[in-house]
Amino acid sequence: MVASAVSTSNRTESARSPVGTASGALSRPDTDSTEACDRERKEICADLGMKYLLGDGVPRDAPKGIGLLERACEFGHPDGCYNLGVALQRGEGMARDQVRAEALLEKACTLGSPPGCYQTGLRLTGLAESPGRDVRKGAELLVLACERGVPQACFAAGSIFEEGRGIVGADIPKAAVLHDKACNAGFGPACSSLAFLYDEGKGLPADAKKASDLFERACKLGESLSCAMSRSPK
DSSP: OOOOOOOHHHHGGGGGSOOOOOSSOOOOOSOOOGGGOSGGGHHHHHHHHHHHHHTSSSOOOHHHHHHHHHHHHHTTOHHHHHHHHHHHHHTSSSOOOHHHHHHHHHHHHHTTOHHHHHHHHHHHHTOSSSOOSOHHHHHHHHHHHHHTTOHHHHHHHHHHHHHTOTTSOOOHHHHHHHHHHHHHTTOHHHHHHHHHHHHHTSSSOOOHHHHHHHHHHHHHTTOHHHHHHOOOOO
16 A cells, blocks of 8 residues: 655755855865955955854854955855855844845855755745745756755755646656755655655656665654655564
8 A cells, every 4th residue: 555645845844944054165264364354365254254253263253253244245255145144044143134135145046155046946936934936946046056965955846846836847757856866965855755756656656665765764864754654674
């Protein structure tokens, strides 16, 4: 008997959590002096901004950190825009401003930040708290973030193509590819979603063995429901 599926909308909840990293490793200068922060060395502005915002190796000074992140973003550094946007979303060092935060995250995406594309994609597809406004564009940004190494984006994009959300038509084979990529990157909810597709034969040939293996893999990655669904011999 085919196991009953968890609704796809519930399974997309795991895609909402922020990635928590910027587009790449931040440089770590030997100095905490803001004198090194300029347009030619904008990565130093972004790095020092986070140091002061978090009190990482320097006395915590949130206003100073925000100011440095603003300079980094103004100079065109994707991490500066992304981290400033996240700070605005969370009200860290300044009052929360969701509208400005969304604009900064979108700018970060334009500048090449995969997490910026992920967050903007969630918003445009309606998977984040803000109402979706352009599902097709959002799905494209999620796929872009997925291709650039954000497994949560692979899962979110896969869920959209699985559902056929908004003006994006359902495409189960494409959804399976995206879920598989996220699963291979160690993202448990994607392993579980792919397992349900094989278990139900939903748009894919039913494969109980493959489904069971994926449920077991998801279980090991912390998906408790998948532990119960796994039928692999112990």
